[in-house]
Amino acid sequence: SSIFADIQIAKPIEVFALIADYNKDEFKEKVNLSVGAYRDTDGKPWVLPIVRRVEAQMASDPTLNHEYLPVAGLVDFRKAAIKLLLGEEDSRYGGVQAPGGTGTLRLAAAFTKKFFGCDTVFVSKPTWGNHKGIFSDAGFSNIVEYRYWNAEEKGLDYDGMLEDLRNAPPKSVVILHAVAHNPTGVDPTQDQWEGIAKVCREQDIFVVMDCAYQGFASGNLDTDAWSCRYFKDQGFEFFICQSFSKNFGLYNERVGNLCVVAKDCDAKMKTLSQLELIVRTAWSNPPNHGARIVATVLNSPQAYEQWKNDIHTMSQRILLMRQQLLSKLKAIGCPGTWDHITKQKGMFSYTGLNAQQSDMLLKKYHIYIMKSGRINMCGLTPANIDYVAEAINAVVT
Ligand code: PMP
Numbered sequence: 001s002s003i004f005a006d007i008q009i010a011k012p013i014e015v016f017a018l019i020a021d022y023n024k025d026e027f028k029e030k031v032n033l034s035v036g037a038y039r040d041t042d043g044k045p046w047v048l049p050i051v052r053r054v055e056a057q058m059a060s061d062p063t064l065n066h067e068y069l070p071v072a073g074l075v076d077f078r079k080a081a082i083k084l085l086l087g088e089e090d091s092r093y094g095g096v097q098a099p100g101g102t103g104t105l106r107l108a109a110a111f112t113k114k115f116f117g118c119d120t121v122f123v124s125k126p127t128w129g130n131h132k133g134i135f136s137d138a139g140f141s142n143i144v145e146y147r148y149w150n151a152e153e154k155g156l157d158y159d160g161m162l163e164d165l166r167n168a169p170p171k172s173v174v175i176l177h178a179v180a181h182n183p184t185g186v187d188p189t190q191d192q193w194e195g196i197a198k199v200c201r202e203q204d205i206f207v208v209m210d211c212a213y214q215g216f217a218s219g220n221l222d223t224d225a226w227s228c229r230y231f232k233d234q235g236f237e238f239f240i241c242q243s244f245s246k247n248f249g250l251y252n253e254r255v256g257n258l259c260v261v262a263k264d265c266d267a268k269m270k271t272l273s274q275l276e277l278i279v280r281t282a283w284s285n286p287p288n289h290g291a292r293i294v295a296t297v298l299n300s301p302q303a304y305e306q307w308k309n310d311i312h313t314m315s316q317r318i319l320l321m322r323q324q325l326l327s328k329l330k331a332i333g334c335p336g337t338w339d340h341i342t343k344q345k346g347m348f349s350y351t352g353l354n355a356q357q358s359d360m361l362l363k364k365y366h367i368y369i370m371k372s373g374r375i376n377m378c379g380l381t382p383a384n385i386d387y388v389a390e391a392i393n394a395v396v397t
Pocket residue numbers: 036099100101102103128177182210212243244245251254255256
């Protein structure tokens with residue numbers, strides 16, 4: 001018999017299983033609200049016009065080749081990514097390119113385990129489905145959820161969050177969502193961020209900011225970087241896990257940057273050198289194509305302006321869908337309050353629908369939604385929004 005015979009079949013990954021089921025579904029009015037990727041008004045994947053333009057230039061650029069990148073990635077990319085995030089350059093900041101936000105989180109987990117001896121990581125309840133697994137794979141034995149979503153008020157459980165973080169044991173890491181929290185769409189206010197920073201400092205918690213949606217919450221890149229810049233201005237030494245999957249629509253190119261903010265240049269250099277060794281054994285060096293696109297755009301004032309327009313297009317469409325879904329639900333007299341849909345930020349809305357209602361949307365209406373009730377606002381279009389609103393009304397009534 002096979003050496004693999006005793007291996008158990010793994011549990012399906014919910015979001016990818018939903019996509020596969022959706023693709024097989026032959027129902028004409030099916031709607032995919034599961035995947036965290038932008039869709040245009042026709043419900044189609046959208047290649048940003050600026051990305052198309054840069055790719056066309058790259059295709060005919062004779063100076064480009066397929067040599068390995070440096071272990072820490074493209075220098076032009078790493079520098080520009082940090083400037084975009086922190087609004088300035090400084091010898092205290094450094095970056096390591098990694099395959100997507102996921103790759104940067106792997107680096108953060110491996111580094112804090114190896115050099116700080118951390119065992120405990122705090123993640124929001126709920127959080128992005130991959131955080132726990134990434135840190136447990138890195139050897140974190142204590143994965144603790146801090147309170148975040150207040151189901152009754154459909155907002156932030158700020159007091160609960162602070163109380164939980166105040167109980168952090170020494171050498172804890174906390175993952176904070178910098179902006180556009182996934183899955184709830186609920187972000188702390190600036191005052192609340194100040195309170196969170198205070199507790200992190202008092203408890204000496206190492207902060208890992210997860211920044212996967214810069215530009216998606218407000219449409220403004222600087223506004224969406226506020227929390228990261230605040231921690232930097234407060235003198236924290238911390239990591240920021242930057243993903244360009246969403247704001248450049250480069251999902252399958254795997255573009256991420258682990259931004260290191262240290263006390264001084266020396267501390268940064270030491271940290272980067274050790275991160276390079278982790279990269280070396282993990283993937284040796286990162287992929288080129290997506291990072292080169294991002295670097296080209298961020299380093300050209302004209303391309304940068306065009307990119308900002310593309311971000312505006314995406315964020316505005318999401319805002320419009322939020323408003324329209326809310327007004328349709330109100331117009332048909334859907335029971336309950338739905339104002340949270342327009343208050344929440346970013347790509348997702350945590351609808352408050354329970355697992356049973358979400359399952360009914362899936363089975364009866366062919367609307368693919370996560371069991372948690374999270375919907376991707378970009379899956380809504382002028383053509384399907386009435387259908388979705390009616391279906392939500394039917395499952396809650
Ligand atoms: N963090 C959060 C909060 C996310 O939502 C995502 C993507 N869904 C990531 C990290 C990872 O993004 P990437 O696809 O760039 O690995």
